[in-house]
Amino acid sequence: MRPFFTAALILILSTLGLRADPVERSYIGYGRLIVNDSLGDFRDRWRTGSVAASHVWGPDWTGALPGRPFDILEFRVLAEVIYPLSYNAPxxxxxxxxxxxxxxMHTHFQRGGWDLATGADLVITGPQTGLPDFARALHEVLSxxxxxxxxxAGQVPNGFHAAAVVEAGRDLPLGGAxxxxxxxxxxxxxxxxRIGFDLTLGPAGQGELLVRDPVTGHRYRTITGDATxxxxxxxxxxxxxxxSLYLPASTNTLTDSRHRLRAGLHWQGEKWQAFYGLTWLGPEFVGQQSGQLVGAVRIKFTF
Incomplete structure (x- = not known):
């Protein structure tokens, strides 16, 4: 089932951008988010750590998405390590x-009052990523x-996998939120x-391009405004x-549904901006004893 749905979604995404007229682009934004359970419940297991980063090219930002796909292009990178509960033996x-x-590569645009984000990814798995060696060395340094x-030896093996995503969202004014x-x-x-919602109260992040972190669901800032x-x-x-490739059917049974609850604060100063958020991730497989709490952080200083 996975190859069929992936191929179909990538085909749909590719047809969105069929047009002859080019658009002039420049580098207009960058965002990142570090996620780790040591920033949450301080327990090292399951969705333990990830780093997401986005580089954005497009025409001059006007505070709203363009009406055509591929005017704005986002190159997205994600590194993730997932642990079992036991370190010693499976x-x-x-x-x-x-x-x-x-x-x-992803693109952001508007259609019919909805903000759309679509894209395709190459996912590389297994020890060939070098991430197990890096995580092991980091744990050794931190004792x-x-x-x-x-x-x-039982980890998800080396592989190269295609992936695709489509998201549609719409901002609805709600009093001061x-x-x-x-x-x-x-x-x-x-x-x-997946279906869900985000609620924002305050000036930071308004009129900006925010990208959703796939692990926590938090939206991190890539094109930022001047509002403090x-x-x-x-x-x-x-x-x-x-x-789920990360939960093989031969060893794991998926839960009927997967839940996420999150909250955080964006802070914008004259030169500094920061974000800290918490996310409760519900169980993802039968036998997972509980959910987990992970933290997310981003700090940026403008010279």
Whole structure:
């Protein structure tokens, strides 16, 4: 099922940009988000750590998305490490160790009052990524437990995988706040359908291009404005996952649904900007004893 849905979604995305007239682009934005459970509940397991980064090219930013796809292009990179609960020996029913790099091209535009984000990614998995070695060295420096050879031997193997995503969201004024319902479809490494919302109260992030982190659901800033102040953000979503490379059907059974609850603060000063957020991730497979709390952070200084 995974190859069929991935190929179909990538084909749909490719047809969105068929046009002859070129657009002049320049480098207009950059964003990143660091996620780790040491910033949340301080327990090292499951969705333990990731780093997302986005580089954006397009015409001069006007505060709103263009009406055509591919005027704005976002090159997105994601590095992620997923741990089982036990570091010492594989446990029956637990998820396998997984490491992945993702490299993709995405575009952002408007249609019928909806903000659309679509794109395709190449996902590289397994020890060939170098992430298991990096994580092991980092744990050694910090005097933290390291996965045993038996755990690493059962990790998600080397591979190259196609993936695609479509998200549609709409900002709705709500008094002094903004409510943003959204829907998302993913195919490839994980095939899912998701529905949720984001709530923003405050000036930071308004009129900017924000990109959704795939692990936590937080939206991080890539094209930033001049408004200073603090914005409180919150959100929730629920997903139906039909297939996951990270949770093989031979060893794991997916939960009926996957839930995320999140809250955070964007702060914008004259030269500094920062974000800190928390996300509760519900169980992803049968036998996962509980959800987990992960933290997300970003700090930027403008010279």
């Amino acid at each position: 446990r029956a029913g637990d998820r396998p160790y997984a490491a992945a790099w993702s490299f993709g 933290l437990p390291k996965p045993s050879r038996a755990v690493l 903004t409510l943003r319902p959204f829907v998302e479809l993913r195919a490839g490494v994980e095939t899912l359908a 102040g603090v914005s409180f953000v919150a959100g929730a979503d629920i997903a139906r996952v039909t297939d």
